[in-house]
Amino acid sequence: MGSFKTTTEVTDDSATETDCDATATSEKTKSDSDSDIDIDIDIDNDTGDDCPPPPDSSPFAEGEKVLAFHNCRIYEAKITKLDHRMKEWRFHLHYLGWNKSWDEWVGVDRLLKYTEENVQKQQELNKKDGNDKNSRAARASHMKPKSSNVARGKKRKNDSISKEKAATPLDKLVNIQIPLTLKKQLVDDCEFITHLGKLVKLPRVPNVDDILQKYLDYRLKKDGLIGDSVGEIVKGLCCYFDKALPVILLYNNERQQYEEACASDVFPSTVYGAEHLLRLFVKLPEFLFHANIEEETLMELQTNLVDFLKFLQKNQSLFFLSTYHVPEDIENCPNKQDD
Numbered sequence: 001m002g003s004f005k006t007t008t009e010v011t012d013d014s015a016t017e018t019d020c021d022a023t024a025t026s027e028k029t030k031s032d033s034d035s036d037i038d039i040d041i042d043i044d045n046d047t048g049d050d051c052p053p054p055p056d057s058s059p060f061a062e063g064e065k066v067l068a069f070h071n072c073r074i075y076e077a078k079i080t081k082l083d084h085r086m087k088e089w090r091f092h093l094h095y096l097g098w099n100k101s102w103d104e105w106v107g108v109d110r111l112l113k114y115t116e117e118n119v120q121k122q123q124e125l126n127k128k129d130g131n132d133k134n135s136r137a138a139r140a141s142h143m144k145p146k147s148s149n150v151a152r153g154k155k156r157k158n159d160s161i162s163k164e165k166a167a168t169p170l171d172k173l174v175n176i177q178i179p180l181t182l183k184k185q186l187v188d189d190c191e192f193i194t195h196l197g198k199l200v201k202l203p204r205v206p207n208v209d210d211i212l213q214k215y216l217d218y219r220l221k222k223d224g225l226i227g228d229s230v231g232e233i234v235k236g237l238c239c240y241f242d243k244a245l246p247v248i249l250l251y252n253n254e255r256q257q258y259e260e261a262c263a264s265d266v267f268p269s270t271v272y273g274a275e276h277l278l279r280l281f282v283k284l285p286e287f288l289f290h291a292n293i294e295e296e297t298l299m300e301l302q303t304n305l306v307d308f309l310k311f312l313q314k315n316q317s318l319f320f321l322s323t324y325h326v327p328e329d330i331e332n333c334p335n336k337q338d339d
Contacts, residue, residue, distance in 0.1 A: 052084040053084060055082055058082055058084075058089050059089065059108055059111075060079055060082075060089075060091055060108070060111060060113075061079065061082075062079055062080065062081065062082050063078065063079065063080075064078070064079050064114075065077075065078055065096075065114045066078070066079060066091075066093075066111050066112065066113065066114055067111070067112040067113070067114055067118050067119070067122055068093055068095070068106060068110055068111055068112075069110045069111075069112075070110075072125070072128075073125065073126050074112070074121070074122040074125055074126060075095050075096075075098075076095070076096045076097070076114070077093040077094060077095045077096060078093070078094050078096060079091045079092065079093060080092045080093070080094050080103070081265070083105070083267075085209060085238075085267070085270075088107060088108070088235070089107075089108055090105050090106065090107055091105065091106055091107075091108070091111065092104070092105050092265065093105075093106055105242075105265075105267075107235075173285040173286065173288075173289050174284070174285045174288045174289070174298060174301075174302050174305075175285070175302065176281055176284055176285055176302065176305050176306060176309070177306055177309070178278075178281060178282075178309060179309060179310065179313040181313055181316060182278060182309060182312060182313055182316070185275075185278060185316065185320055186278060186279070186282065189275055189278070189279070192323075192324040193251045193253065193254065193324070194251055194253075196324075197253065197326070197327070198323075198324035198325060198326055198327075199253075199254060199257055199324055199325060199326075199327055200254075200272070200273070200275050200276070200321060200324055200325075201321070201324070201325045202257065202261045202271055202272065203261065203270070203271045203272075204271065204272055204273025204274075204275070204321075205273070206273060206274075206318075206319060207269060207270055207271060207272060207273050208238065208241055208268070208269035208270075208272055208273060208274075208276075208277050209238065209267075209269045209270055211273070211274060211277065211312075211319055212234050212237060212238055212269075214315075215234065215308055215311050216230070216231070216234055218311060229297075229300055229301075229304070230304060233301060233304050233305070233308075237277075237280070237308075238269050240280060240284075240287070241268060241269050241272075241276075241277060241280055242267050242268050242269050244280060244283065244287075245258075245268040245272060245276060245280075246258060246262070246268065248283060249276055249279045249280060249283070250276075257327075273319065273320075273321075274312060274319035274320045275320060275321060277312075278312065278320075281305070281309065284305065288301070
């Protein structure tokens with residue numbers, strides 16, 4: 001069985017107003033076939049995650065030299081930070097010999113101990129992927145552009161994404177049916193942000209991490225166990241959200257708030273909530289089309305994503321804000337008119 005991983009590069013620039021327009025159209029034309037789903041979960045009695053384990057229980061230590069997988073190659077790296085989230089360790093890497101712009105957070109499945117045996121494995125794998133003299137070019141082709149070329153790279157990416165979108169056959173996209181009440185939530189979200197100039201007040205409670213954990217608890221209560229595929233999908237959603245939010249899930253007037261709320265390597269999933277998580281589901285079909293996932297795995301993924309949306313719908317009043325707040329700079333403006 002394949003797993004749900006963030007192999008698709010997130011390249012768009014921001015949440016677009018056309019998304020809420022399209023959602024409004026869908027709201028008028030599609031019926032809600034999911035409103036009769038019975039999801040029985042006690043949100044009020046949920047106590048959240050347990051206390052994180054001590055750092056010495058981590059399989060890798062801060063400051064340790066390791067080998068790290070990235071696509072089809074293995075690189076030498078140093079662990080600069082540790083973090084325990086969603087009951088799993090995550091590690092902040094600095095790739096040795098590379099600019100800090102390449103630094104990233106990874107899971108334990110991306111790491112190997114720095115041993116002679118694993119170094120030999122690194123050499124064999126990298127040799128298959130290309131000559132050592134081309135290693136930097138190969139890495140650059142798989143990863144984001146360096147900061148000095150961001151402007152030109154961004155333009156090229158925007159051009160390519162436009163062509164890619166035009167070439168994407170709609171009948172090949174995964175059909176993730178968003179319930180009607182959640183489509184209405186997306187329309188209201190767009191209205192609050194783009195027309196009324198309001199923002200979601202941060203940090204959100206519950207945040208995305210909390211919601212995903214509540215979903216795992218619900219599946220455990222419902223099924224008696226949590227399958228490996230469900231766990232992988234939840235981890236994948238969290239990782240997708242953290243990477244996608246600053247790139248494609250924000251409207252322009254939310255960017256300053258993001259810079260203030262997510263400084264110093266703070267994960268967006270610990271700050272943002274259901275409002276921004278729901279935006280991800282508008283983009284997911286296109287992401288998954290380019291993710292090269294086997295058809296059987298894709299069908300299972302689709303089923304679980306629809307189930308998660310039904311879970312959001314059933315708990316909509318608990319997870320979503322009914323109104324947004326006015327930023328202080330607008331609130332204090334003497335010419336501000338009442339909404």
